[in-house]
Amino acid sequence: MLKIKNLTKSYGDKKAVDGLSLHIEKGEIYGFIGHNGAGKTTTLKAATGILGFDAGEIFVDGVSIREKPTECKQKIAYIPDNPDLYDFMTGIKYLNFIADIFGVSAGLRGERIRKYAAMFELTQSLGQPIGSYSHGMKQKLAIISALIHAPKLIIMDEPFVGLDPKAAHCLKELMREICREGGAIFFSTHVLEVAEKLCDKVAIIKGGKLIKSGTMEEVKGDASLEKVFLELEEYDD
Amino acid sequence: MIKTLLKKQLAELFASMFNRSAFGKGGKKGKKKRGKGAAALYIFLILYVCIVLGAMFYIFAEMLFDAFIPAGISWLGFSLMGIAATGLGVIGTVFLTNSMLYNAKDNDLLLSMPIKPWQIIFSRVFTLYIMDLLYEALVLVPCFAAYIIRCGISFGVMLSGVFMLLVLPLLSLALSLVLGFLVAIASGRMKNKSLITVIVSVVFIALYFYVVAELQNYIALLVANGALIAKNIKAFAYPVYAMGMACTGDILGLLVFLAVVLALFALVYYVLTKSFLKLATAKRGAKKAVYREKSYRMGSAMSALLKKEFLHFWSSPTYMLNSSVGSIFIIIAAVFVFFKGGDLAQSLLVLQGAEELIPLIICALVCAMASMNIITAPSVSLEGRNLWLLRSLPVSAWEVLKSKIALHMILSGIPSFIFAVVCVSVFPMDAAAMTIIPMMAIISNLMFAFMGLAFNLKHPSFDWTNEAVPVKQGLSVILSMLTSTGIIIFFAIVYVILSINVHLPIMGTLYMLCVMLVCAVATFVLYIWLQKRGTKIFDSLY
Numbered sequence: 207m208l209k210i211k212n213l214t215k216s217y218g219d220k221k222a223v224d225g226l227s228l229h230i231e232k233g234e235i236y237g238f239i240g241h242n243g244a245g246k247t248t249t250l251k252a253a254t255g256i257l258g259f260d261a262g263e264i265f266v267d268g269v270s271i272r273e274k275p276t277e278c279k280q281k282i283a284y285i286p287d288n289p290d291l292y293d294f295m296t297g298i299k300y301l302n303f304i305a306d307i308f309g310v311s312a313g314l315r316g317e318r319i320r321k322y323a324a325m326f327e328l329t330q331s332l333g334q335p336i337g338s339y340s341h342g343m344k345q346k347l348a349i350i351s352a353l354i355h356a357p358k359l360i361i362m363d364e365p366f367v368g369l370d371p372k373a374a375h376c377l378k379e380l381m382r383e384i385c386r387e388g389g390a391i392f393f394s395t396h397v398l399e400v401a402e403k404l405c406d407k408v409a410i411i412k413g414g415k416l417i418k419s420g421t422m423e424e425v426k427g428d429a430s431l432e433k434v435f436l437e438l439e440e441y442d443d
Numbered sequence: 444m445i446k447t448l449l450k451k452q453l454a455e456l457f458a459s460m461f462n463r464s465a466f467g468k469g470g471k472k473g474k475k476k477r478g479k480g481a482a483a484l485y486i487f488l489i490l491y492v493c494i495v496l497g498a499m500f501y502i503f504a505e506m507l508f509d510a511f512i513p514a515g516i517s518w519l520g521f522s523l524m525g526i527a528a529t530g531l532g533v534i535g536t537v538f539l540t541n542s543m544l545y546n547a548k549d550n551d552l553l554l555s556m557p558i559k560p561w562q563i564i565f566s567r568v569f570t571l572y573i574m575d576l577l578y579e580a581l582v583l584v585p586c587f588a589a590y591i592i593r594c595g596i597s598f599g600v601m602l603s604g605v606f607m608l609l610v611l612p613l614l615s616l617a618l619s620l621v622l623g624f625l626v627a628i629a630s631g632r633m634k635n636k637s638l639i640t641v642i643v644s645v646v647f648i649a650l651y652f653y654v655v656a657e658l659q660n661y662i663a664l665l666v667a668n669g670a671l672i673a674k675n676i677k678a679f680a681y682p683v684y685a686m687g688m689a690c691t692g693d694i695l696g697l698l699v700f701l702a703v704v705l706a707l708f709a710l711v712y713y714v715l716t717k718s719f720l721k722l723a724t725a726k727r728g729a730k731k732a733v734y735r736e737k738s739y740r741m742g743s744a745m746s747a748l749l750k751k752e753f754l755h756f757w758s759s760p761t762y763m764l765n766s767s768v769g770s771i772f773i774i775i776a777a778v779f780v781f782f783k784g785g786d787l788a789q790s791l792l793v794l795q796g797a798e799e800l801i802p803l804i805i806c807a808l809v810c811a812m813a814s815m816n817i818i819t820a821p822s823v824s825l826e827g828r829n830l831w832l833l834r835s836l837p838v839s840a841w842e843v844l845k846s847k848i849a850l851h852m853i854l855s856g857i858p859s860f861i862f863a864v865v866c867v868s869v870f871p872m873d874a875a876a877m878t879i880i881p882m883m884a885i886i887s888n889l890m891f892a893f894m895g896l897a898f899n900l901k902h903p904s905f906d907w908t909n910e911a912v913p914v915k916q917g918l919s920v921i922l923s924m925l926t927s928t929g930i931i932i933f934f935a936i937v938y939v940i941l942s943i944n945v946h947l948p949i950m951g952t953l954y955m956l957c958v959m960l961v962c963a964v965a966t967f968v969l970y971i972w973l974q975k976r977g978t979k980i981f982d983s984l985y
Contacts, residue, residue: 251985254835255835256835257985276837276838276839279836279837282835284835290828290829290831291829292751292754292755292829292832294755295751295754299750299754302747304836305739306743306747307744307748307836307837309741309744311741313739316736316738319739330733333734333735334732
């Protein structure tokens with residue numbers, strides 16, 4: 207579903223991502239972990255077509271994001287670490303905006319908005335301006351808008367930050383459901399327990415380089431993910 | 444503590460002026476800061492505005508003193524100029540007062556630190572005082588200059604001049620604080636804040652232009668009735684009299700005025716310190732409406748982008764007022780021409796060469812009013828922190844740019860076209876001019892829309908915390924305004940030179956045709972640039 211080959215991205219002289227390669231198959235929940243500034247967000251943004259890159263290639267469902275960005279973006283949904291949405295829109299106007307952009311029919315969007323807004327307990331607030339929302343509400347709206355076009359691939363940057371326990375639980379359930387239906391999820395997190403319980407595969411990045419990846423068993427073996435992660439961090443230092 | 448807070452306030456103020464991070468290098472990685480050339484241009488523009496305003500107030504002061512000094516009531520000239528200075532200070536800082544004191548983004552942060560509320564207030568009030576001082580200096584310095592030129596310089600006048608310059612801003616500051624306080628209370632309860640702000644601002648603009656248009660008459664009236672006004676001020680507004688007397692070097696007047704201003708300011712400051720915590724931490728916004736589901740309708744991606752641009756535009760009074768003031772004038776002018784144009788045409792036709800000049804003047808007017816609209820010039824910068832959204836969605840850069848151009852054409856192009864059609868149907872002109880002027884309305888609007896967008900793509904600014912920064916102070920906005928005005932002036936000058944040297948029977952129409960062709964070519968070149976280079980720049984902005 208998502209193939210990243212030798213991705214390299216620099217900011218000035220600093221290499222944020224250095225020759226990173228990953229392959230996320232359909233039906234997989236792929237966790238992406240690393241310390242702050244390791245290159246996670248840069249990788250995720252490059253994979254969604256937000257950020258250009260210096261070298262390498264990214265394919266979404268076999269299509270190059272460099273060559274056909276719009277076609278790729280049609281299949282993706284992205285949830286950023288900080289949900290900066292259009293404060294001047296109401297929640298419902300924002301959802302309709304996203305649905306229009308993705309060409310979601312009136313019937314389908316109504317059905318999905320009802321379902322997900324009820325799930326995340328946001329229905330009552332959909333008429334309010336986004337500017338009046340709390341961080342958690344914005345995060346919920348970003349999640350609903352990401353699901354409105356039933357994407358094949360969801361890329362999320364720290365999706366659980368700001369969510370209340372119930373919403374976090376709903377999101378985990380949704381992630382599993384999407385993958386059961388043949389979708390794929392690639393997300394970054396600092397909550398290693400969540401990654402350990404939720405992910406089929408995991409990748410650890412440090413200083414822009416991939417230091418370990420594979421199935422959860424391959425990466426952590428009998429130890430905990432936290433222990434493995436900390437050991438890898440120390441080992442390279 | 445006070446010193447640290449003051450440093451922060453002043454850094455913030457200069458950061459917004461010069462588009463730099465308030466705390467050193469800061470800002471997002473890879474984002475360009477305003478260059479030295481741009482800063483120099485900005486300083487030049489500020490100086491230009493100061494000189495123009497200063498010269499204007501000097502002329503007013505001259506007119507007043509020429510009448511009042513011989514009549515022995517020179518204090519009245521100072522009183523009137525003092526009122527003007529106070530008014531200018533209040534207008535200049537009232538909205539800043541609201542945003543700086545009650546709606547400041549760092550209120551919560553500062554209040555959570557071991558800082559006393561009065562220290563926070565003092566640092567902000569001091570910054571506002573500096574702003575008031577600068578505004579009032581624009582009036583007081585030329586006023587004292589005009590007086591000294593006529594009456595000579597004395598120690599008393601020098602002393603009172605310095606005192607007044609330092610004390611008078613406290614008066615406008617006190618008034619700004621009261622008005623800002625009222626705005627903060629009212630805006631906490633308002634539902635349609637943007638609309639009300641725009642209506643109030645448009646009324647202010649209308650009043651301003653009315654006063655400017657009638658200023659000569661008002662000054663003549665003041666001069667003619669100086670003695671009577673002086674008598675009434677002495678009897679019913681003693682502090683105003685004291686202010687005027689203080690300026691002439693009268694010590695008693697100075698002490699009385701000082702006492703009145705300091706007492707008023709102290710009272711306002713006291714009330715402010717008592718109410719600050721409550722207002723700064725109050726929950727804003729009207730009663731929350733519960734969402735009721737309506738039927739869903741599917742729209743195209745392009746219409747969604749355009750709708751988004753519209754929603755952004757309507758939600759921001761700053762954006763509306765600063766970028767589309769020309770449309771307000773165009774609509775007013777269209778209504779005026781529709782109802783009164785016939786009479787105007789009759790009176791103009793009496794003038795020699797009017798038949799040739801009328802279409803030219805109308806064409807220039809249509810373009811000049813269109814040039815006042817700079818809707819696209821801050822539109823890319825206004826994406827700000829939301830730019831990631833457009834970059835993540837399956838829309839091309841060209842579609843995004845087109846939606847911004849469409850907004851400009853709907854808000855500026857359509858009113859311009861209607862105005863042009865009304866004008867060509869009311870004023871007498873040949874068929875060629877009747878065709879060219881409406882076409883010129885569309886072409887000039889397209890050209891200005893493309894130009895603003897091109898400038899903004901070349902000079903974007905995303906690291907702002909207040910929309911007023913890209914809308915009012917963005918380099919692209921300044922460049923758009925200067926270039927569009929320059930284009931109008933250039934074509935006007937060329938026509939004047941040509942009309943002196945070349946004499947053709949249809950000179951005006953021919954000239955309009957040539958200008959239209961030149962503008963059409965420029966518009967086409969800009970269109971190609973935006974499509975090829977502009978889209979690439981947009982794609983690389985994040």
